[in-house]
Structure formats: structure tokens, C-alpha cells
Amino acid sequence: MSIMKKRVSSRTASPAGLALASLAFFASIRLSQGEALRALGGQPAFQTEEESPVRRVELLVLDNGSPTIPIGLHVELGPGWYLYWLNPGDAGLAPEVRWTLPPGYVAGKLRFPTPEKLVHGDIVTYGFTGEVLILCDIQRPASPKAADKAMITAALGWMACQESCVTGESTAQVNLSGLLPSDLQKATSVLSRFSKRYPQKPATTELKVRDARLVKSSGRWTVEILLAGRKAELVSDFFPYPLDDFVIDLHGIAISGGKLIIPVEPANSSAALSSVGGLLIIEGHGYEVSIPIRE
Amino acid sequence: MTFNGLKGNLLLSALCVLILLPAVLGAQEQTAAVGSPAPDFELLSIDGKTHKLSDFRGKIVVLEWTNPGCPVVQRHYRNGLMPALQTDCTGKGVVWLTINSTNPSHPNYKTPDALKTIYSDWKAAFTALLMDADGKAGKAFGAKTTPHMFVLDKDGKLAYNGAVDDDPQGSKETRVNYVKLAVDSLIKGEPIGTSTTKPYGCSVKYAE
Numbered sequence: 001m002s003i004m005k006k007r008v009s010s011r012t013a014s015p016a017g018l019a020l021a022s023l024a025f026f027a028s029i030r031l032s033q034g035e036a037l038r039a040l041g042g043q044p045a046f047q048t049e050e051e052s053p054v055r056r057v058e059l060l061v062l063d064n065g066s067p068t069i070p071i072g073l074h075v076e077l078g079p080g081w082y083l084y085w086l087n088p089g090d091a092g093l094a095p096e097v098r099w100t101l102p103p104g105y106v107a108g109k110l111r112f113p114t115p116e117k118l119v120h121g122d123i124v125t126y127g128f129t130g131e132v133l134i135l136c137d138i139q140r141p142a143s144p145k146a147a148d149k150a151m152i153t154a155a156l157g158w159m160a161c162q163e164s165c166v167t168g169e170s171t172a173q174v175n176l177s178g179l180l181p182s183d184l185q186k187a188t189s190v191l192s193r194f195s196k197r198y199p200q201k202p203a204t205t206e207l208k209v210r211d212a213r214l215v216k217s218s219g220r221w222t223v224e225i226l227l228a229g230r231k232a233e234l235v236s237d238f239f240p241y242p243l244d245d246f247v248i249d250l251h252g253i254a255i256s257g258g259k260l261i262i263p264v265e266p267a268n269s270s271a272a273l274s275s276v277g278g279l280l281i282i283e284g285h286g287y288e289v290s291i292p293i294r295e
Numbered sequence: 296m297t298f299n300g301l302k303g304n305l306l307l308s309a310l311c312v313l314i315l316l317p318a319v320l321g322a323q324e325q326t327a328a329v330g331s332p333a334p335d336f337e338l339l340s341i342d343g344k345t346h347k348l349s350d351f352r353g354k355i356v357v358l359e360w361t362n363p364g365c366p367v368v369q370r371h372y373r374n375g376l377m378p379a380l381q382t383d384c385t386g387k388g389v390v391w392l393t394i395n396s397t398n399p400s401h402p403n404y405k406t407p408d409a410l411k412t413i414y415s416d417w418k419a420a421f422t423a424l425l426m427d428a429d430g431k432a433g434k435a436f437g438a439k440t441t442p443h444m445f446v447l448d449k450d451g452k453l454a455y456n457g458a459v460d461d462d463p464q465g466s467k468e469t470r471v472n473y474v475k476l477a478v479d480s481l482i483k484g485e486p487i488g489t490s491t492t493k494p495y496g497c498s499v500k501y502a503e
Contacts, residue, residue, distance in 0.1 A: 091498035
């Protein structure tokens with residue numbers, strides 16, 4: 001077994017950052033992505049960072065002046081590699097983040113940009129190539145102790161694939177009390193590349209659900225959703241969130257003229273489906289919906 | 296590589312494909328459905344023996360899609376989960392067929408001899424490891440990931456289709472092992488609580 005050498009690089013925070021607390025900042029964050037590659041026998045052993053699927057993981061602090069701190073986990077991938085969405089699809093594993101936070105701080109849900117749909121034969125997956133910025137709001141305690149070390153650490157567990165797959169873990173850190181103003185330009189630049197890619201809530205005048213029901217016929221269950229509104233006819237695809245107690249036939253998802261068909265298979269005969277969530281895709285943009293289903 | 300070398304490799308690859316070519320019998324366009332008769336297949340094992348699925352009628356059969364180049368498969372063998380499950384099931388009279396549908400041109404493809412060494416090192420306890428180089432058996436069952444598990448009842452009907460357990464990330468201290476639950480239910484003659492789950496792991500490396 002060979003394991004890639006660790007390369008941990010971090011930048012010490014500067015007190016000057018406190019004076020600029022209300023601005024958006026980038027904080028250094030280099031990781032130990034080498035420890036990452038739990039190079040198991042049979043997996044490629046990456047001798048250099050350039051060969052690794054995950055080239056860099058860094059934490060961006062997007063605003064350090066409010067009670068809620070928006071954090072971006074920026075992941076850069078090597079050419080040809082992709083990282084999975086929160087619903088990886090038919091194969092793959094969703095990225096998982098373990099936060100280590102100062103006392104009283106609480107991390108919220110991860111927010112992903114709209115992913116790409118990757119189809120290989122009958123296997124449909126959702127993921128990101130090149131780079132991705134995963135957002136998370138960190139809630140400060142009502143009265144944080146000044147003496148607390150304001151260090152935030154994210155350990156990202158990932159599976160990256162191209163022709164073959166690799167799993168690993170990369171760690172990034174940022175010290176909230178030592179953000180550098182010189183990082184602002186980079187932070188702004190990274191965020192600007194993603195700001196239009198996060199799913200939006202559809203305006204009801206543009207897109208709404210006229211009907212949504214579960215149809216059971218000859219052993220096949222399908223969710224049928226009728227969309228209405230100015231943009232209903234423009235919906236070209238649906239990227240579902242995972243469902244409890246149901247497996248979604250991703251290859252069988254079809255949409256035409258505002259009618260969305262989602263084939264599902266129940267885990268057992270008593271499985272009940274109350275709602276379906278995911279992204280309706282219009283001209284490449286994701287519109288986040290949670291749709292109640294009637295039987 | 297010289298042209299002669301390339302030609303030799305191509306001939307060798309073609310010969311391997313022919314030798315290992317599985318005869319998938321009765322493969323249907325629609326993939327296997329829980330509660331319905333499973334598709335039949337006839338495949339060569341890494342020991343060179345022919346195994347026909349329908350020959351095991353009267354026994355509970357577990358099918359495990361595998362690829363030793365997949366980190367999720369590696370995890371399940373290296374942490375002992377899969378060998379322990381194989382030992383438990385085969386000890387109860389269950390037939391366990393592990394199937395490799397990796398196509399010969401993929402970097403993860405391993406020869407039968409190489410597979411024998413890898414799975415022996417991993418202390419695998421399957422009944423047989425079968426070669427499905429053209430992927431016909433995998434596609435007939437709708438196998439999507441490695442691992443992807445199927446459990447057949449004694450009548451050859453598909454009783455379970457999905458993940459080995461409820462721990463995709465490998466981070467849980469206690470797991471629900473769906474395959475063990477399905478097998479134990481079939482042995483007791485009880486209904487299976489969970490018959491379909493979403494499998495997880497690497498995609499099966501079928502030929503494009």
C-alpha cells in the first residue's frame with residue numbers, strides 16, 4: 001500500500017482581519033488532502049497533488065460580520081474528475097462534511113450549486129467537474145467568548161470518479177479572528193463564478209404545481225406532476241433529492257409539455273410517499289421545489 | 296508499442312473475451328423486478344467452471360456485483376463485512392455468486408487469476424466468482440453499482456434488490472444489513488421487510 005505524502009499548508013491569521021470584519025473574506029485554507037487519499041490497495045497512488053482527483057479544498061469566509069457566517073467550501077478537481085451532488089444518482093457517494101467548530105457554533109445544511117447530469121449508458125449520476133463551491137451557514141452563539149479560538153475546520157469525505165473512482169478525505173481550516181484583507185479579491189472572484197448557479201425558489205407566477213399524484217398500475221409506480229405557469233413548458237429535466245423508502249428510476253424521468261413523470265420503486269408494500277423534492281431544470285438553471293404528492 | 300505488439304494484445308484480448316464469453320440465457324430487455332422470476336445466466340467462474348443460475352433452483356441465492364478496483368468494494372472486504380456476510384449466508388446453505396461485469400478494456404479489469412489472488416487475500420467466502428466481461432448478466436439484472444446485491448428465493452424469484460446495508464459512507468457504528476435480513480426472512484419463510492433499496496458504490500464498468 002502506498003500513501004501519498006501529507007502536505008498541509010495553512011496561513012496564520014492576522015488581527016487586521018478583525019477591523020474588516022463586515023467585509024467578505026477569503027481565508028486561507030489549505031488542506032491535508034494527502035491524508036485524503038486513503039490509498040487502499042488497488043486504488044491509484046497519487047504521488048503528487050497534480051495527480052490527485054481533488055487538487056485543493058479551501059474554506060472561504062464570505063461575511064464575518066454577522067451572527068450567521070456564510071462559509072464556502074471550495075473544491076478544485078483535476079481534469080476529467082467529478083465530485084458528486086447531494087444525490088449522487090445511480091452510483092457514487094455524496095460528499096460528506098464533518099465540522100469542528102468553536103463551542104456554541106452550529107453548522108447548517110450544505111447548499112450545492114445546480115449539478116451537471118452525467119449519463120453513462122443506463123447509469124445516471126449528478127455531479128461537478130472542474131470546481132464546486134459548497135455553501136454552509138455557521139451560526140455563532142449569542143455571546144461568543146472572546147477567548148475562544150475561532151477556528152473552523154471542515155473534513156470533507158469524498159468520492160471522485162473519472163474512468164475509475166477514488167475515495168478520500170481532505171481537511172481545510174480557517175481562523176475567523178485572523179482573516180486577511182488581501183484575500184477579499186480572491187474570495188469575491190470565486191464566489192462570482194458560482195453565484196448564479198445556486199438553485200432558486202421559483203416565482204409562483206412563473207412556475208407552480210397544478211397536480212401531483214402517485215399512480216400505481218401493474219406493479220409500476222410513477223409520480224405524475226403537472227406544472228403550470230409561464231415557465232412550465234421550459235422545464236427540461238428534474239434532478240430529484242433522494243427519497244426515503246423509494247428508489248427513483250433516474251433514467252426513466254421524463255418531462256414534456258409541463259408534465260413530469262418520475263418512476264419510483266417502493267422499499268416495501270407499506271411505503272408511503274408524501275412529497276418529492278429536487279430541482280426543476282430550466283435553461284440550465286435549477287429551481288428548487290418540494291411537491292406534496294396525493295395518492 | 297509496436298504494431299505487432301498491439302496486434303498480439305488485441306488477439307489476446309479477443310481470445311480472453313471469447314473464452315470468458317458468458318452465455319446469458321433468457322436475458323430480457325426489462326431488468327429484474329422484485330417478485331418476478333429473475334433472468335437466467337450461464338457464466339464461467341474464475342476457476343473455469345460453468346455456473347448456470349437456474350441450476351440452483353431450490354436454494355436461496357445471493358448475487359453480489361463486484362469490482363476490486365472500486366474503493367467501496369475494497370472497504371467492504373477490508374473491514375470484513377462482506378466476507379463475514381458470505382460466511383454467514385453460505386453456512387446457512389445459501390448459494391453466493393459474486394459477479395464481475397468489468398469490461399476487459401477498463402483499467403479496473405482483472406484476469407481470473409488476478410481476481411483469485413485478490414479475493415483470496417480478502418478472505419472472500421463466496422460460492423463462486425463469475426466473469427461477466429460483456430456485461431449481459433449485469434444488464435439483465437440492472438446491476439448499477441459495485442457492490443449491488445440481489446437475493447433470489449428458492450423459486451428463482453427476485454426477493455431483494457439494492458444495497459448491502461444502510462451505510463454508504465462507511466461511518467456508522469451500527470448498520471442495517473439488508474441482505475442478511477432478506478436471507479434470514481426467506482429462511483424463516485417470513486415476508487421481507489425491505490425488498491428494494493438504493494445501491495451505492497462505484498458504477499459497474501460496462502463496455503460503453
